[in-house]
Amino acid sequence: MNKKYVIAFDQGTTSTRTIVFDEKGSIVSIAQKELKQYYPQSGWVEHDALEIYNDQLETFHQAVSNSGINPKDIAAIGITNQRETTVVWDRETGKPIHKAIVWLDKRTTGICKSIEDKGLSSYIKKNTGLVVDSYFSGTKLKWILDNVEGAQEKAEAGKLMFGNIDSWLIYKFTNGKKHVTDHTNASRTMIYNIKNLEWDEKLLKELNIPHSLLPKVQTSSSDFGIIEYKGIKIPIYGVAGDQQASLFGQGGFEAGIAKSTFGTGCFILLNTGTKQVKSKKGLLTTLTCSLDSEPVNYALEGSVFAGGASIQWLRDRMKIIDKASDTEAICSSIPPLNNVYVVPAFAGLGAPHWDCKAKGSVYGMTLDTGKEELIKATVEALAYQTKDVIGAMETDSKEKIVTLKVDGGASKNNYLMQFQADLLNVEVDRPKMIEVTAFGAALLAGIKAGIWTKSNIAQIREVDTVFSPKMDKKTRKKNYKGWKKAVKRTKSK
Numbered sequence: 001m002n003k004k005y006v007i008a009f010d011q012g013t014t015s016t017r018t019i020v021f022d023e024k025g026s027i028v029s030i031a032q033k034e035l036k037q038y039y040p041q042s043g044w045v046e047h048d049a050l051e052i053y054n055d056q057l058e059t060f061h062q063a064v065s066n067s068g069i070n071p072k073d074i075a076a077i078g079i080t081n082q083r084e085t086t087v088v089w090d091r092e093t094g095k096p097i098h099k100a101i102v103w104l105d106k107r108t109t110g111i112c113k114s115i116e117d118k119g120l121s122s123y124i125k126k127n128t129g130l131v132v133d134s135y136f137s138g139t140k141l142k143w144i145l146d147n148v149e150g151a152q153e154k155a156e157a158g159k160l161m162f163g164n165i166d167s168w169l170i171y172k173f174t175n176g177k178k179h180v181t182d183h184t185n186a187s188r189t190m191i192y193n194i195k196n197l198e199w200d201e202k203l204l205k206e207l208n209i210p211h212s213l214l215p216k217v218q219t220s221s222s223d224f225g226i227i228e229y230k231g232i233k234i235p236i237y238g239v240a241g242d243q244q245a246s247l248f249g250q251g252g253f254e255a256g257i258a259k260s261t262f263g264t265g266c267f268i269l270l271n272t273g274t275k276q277v278k279s280k281k282g283l284l285t286t287l288t289c290s291l292d293s294e295p296v297n298y299a300l301e302g303s304v305f306a307g308g309a310s311i312q313w314l315r316d317r318m319k320i321i322d323k324a325s326d327t328e329a330i331c332s333s334i335p336p337l338n339n340v341y342v343v344p345a346f347a348g349l350g351a352p353h354w355d356c357k358a359k360g361s362v363y364g365m366t367l368d369t370g371k372e373e374l375i376k377a378t379v380e381a382l383a384y385q386t387k388d389v390i391g392a393m394e395t396d397s398k399e400k401i402v403t404l405k406v407d408g409g410a411s412k413n414n415y416l417m418q419f420q421a422d423l424l425n426v427e428v429d430r431p432k433m434i435e436v437t438a439f440g441a442a443l444l445a446g447i448k449a450g451i452w453t454k455s456n457i458a459q460i461r462e463v464d465t466v467f468s469p470k471m472d473k474k475t476r477k478k479n480y481k482g483w484k485k486a487v488k489r490t491k492s493k
C-alpha cells in the first residue's frame with residue numbers, strides 16, 4: 001500500500017481549516033469554517049473549545065470526502081494552531097471548565113503586573129525567552145485556576161488538564177488518550193524553560209500551577225497519537241504553532257534564514273540555529289520546529305502591528321484605492337519618492353521602538369504630493385518596518401540574514417517585494433505555495449511518515465519569484481536614513 005497523502009489541520013484565530021496535500025506538496029482539497037469570536041468584556045476575547053473541535057472534525061471529513069482520495073492512502077496528519085490560546089478541561093469528563101482564552105485577550109495584565117513587581121521579568125526573559133505579557137498562556141491558565149470555582153483545588157488533586165489548541169485537539173481526536181504538545185507551542189506559554197527544555201518549576205511555583213496539569217512536550221515531528229477515521233487509523237506526526245510552522249514550511253531550518261508573513265500585521269522570525277539569543281531590542285526568543293534527529297533551534301521573533309492593515313486604511317478610511325491589489329500598479333506608475341514617509345503607528349510602534357503612545361504620521365509632503373505618493377509611502381512603510389525588525393535581529397544575533405522568505409496577502413505585491421529586497425540588500429524569495437503554514441505542519445508529519453526528507457523540501461517548495469536587490473547603496477542609505485528620521489519624529493518621547 002502506497003500512502004501518499006498528508007493532511008494538515010490549520011486551526012487559526014478566525015477560521016478552522018483542513019487541507020489535503022499530495023506527495024508533491026500540492027493541495028488536493030481544502031475545507032474551511034469561520035470561527036465565532038466571543039467578547040464578554042472590553043479587552044476580553046474567547047473561543048468555544050468544543051466548537052473548535054467540532055469545526056476541525058467537520059472540515060476534516062469534508063476535505064477528505066471532497067478530495068476523492070482513498071482514506072487508506074493518508075499517511076499522517078500535521079496540526080498547526082493559533083498560539084498561546086488557553087484551554088483547561090476536566091480529566092474525568094473531558095469537558096472544558098471555561099471558554100478558551102484567546103491570545104489577544106488582555107484580562108491578565110494585573111497578573112503580569114504582579115509578576116513584574118515580584119522582580120521576575122529578567123528571570124522570565126532569560127529562561128522562557130519571552131517578555132512578561134498577557135499574550136502568553138501562563139497567566140491565562142492562572143486566571144482560570146483563580147476564577148473558576150473550585151478549579152485550583154481540582155487542579156491540585158490532578159483532576160484538570162491544560163493545553164493550547166494543539167493539545168486540546170489531540171486530546172479530543174485521540175479520545176483522551178494523549179495529553180501532549182510540541183516545543184514550539186510550549187515555548188509560548190511563559191512557563192516553559194527553553195534552555196533546558198522542561199516546564200519551569202520556579203515559575204510554576206510562583207504562579208501556583210500544579211505540574212499535573214501540563215502536557216508532555218515532544219519534538220514537533222514525532223508520534224502524537226492516532227486518529228480513527230471510518231475505522232482507519234491515521235497517526236498525528238506533526239505539531240507546531242502557526243508562525244514556526246510557516247518558518248518551517250518556508251524551508252527556514254538553518255541559521256540566517258528569516259521569514260516574514262505580510263498579513264494584517266507582519267510576523268518576522270529569524271532562525272538563529274542552536275544559539276539562544278537573548279534580545280536587547282525587545283524581540284522574543286522562541287523555539288523552532290524540532291526534529292527527532294537534531295538539536296533544537298532557536299529563533300528571534302518580532303512583529304509589525306500595522307502591516308496590511310495600513311493598506312486597508314487606505315481603502316476603507318482614506319478611500320483612495322478600491323482594493324489592496326491596486327497599490328502595486330500605482331506604486332510602479334510614479335517616480336521614486338523624494339523623502340515622503342508614512343509612519344503607520346496606528347497602534348503605536350512595536351519592536352524595536354516599543355512606543356505604545358506613538359500615533360500615525362506623514363512626513364515630507366510638498367505641494368506636488370498627491371494621493372499616489374501617499375499610497376506608495378504607505379506600501380513602502382511595510383518594508384521599512386520589516387527592515388527595522390530585521391536590523392534589530394541582526395544586531396541581537398550578530399549575524400547577517402542570508403535570505404528573506406515571504407508569504408501572506410501583501411507578499412503578492414511585486415513592487416513591495418522588490419522594494420523590500422532593495423532595502424535589505426538580500427534576496428526576497430516568494431514561494432508558489434501560499435498555504436505555507438499548513439504546508440509546514442504537513443511537512444513535519446510527512447517527514448516522520450517517511451514521505452519527505454528535510455533535504456528534498458527545497459524541491460517540494462517551488463519558488464514563484466526571487467527578488468534580487470537592485471538599488472544602489474547610496475540610495476538605500478539615504479532612503480533608510482529618511483525613514484529613521486521620520487520614526488524619530490513620530491515617537492511620543
Ligand code: ADP
Pocket residue numbers: 262263264265307308309310311312324325326327328407408409410411412413
Ligand atoms: P491575515 O491572514 O492577517 O488576515 P492575509 O495574509 O490574508 O492576512 O493578508 C491580507 C492583508 O494583505 C490585508 O491587510 C490586505 O490589505 C493586504 N494585501 C492583500 N493584497 C495586497 C496587495 N496586493 N498589496 C498590498 N497589500 C495587500
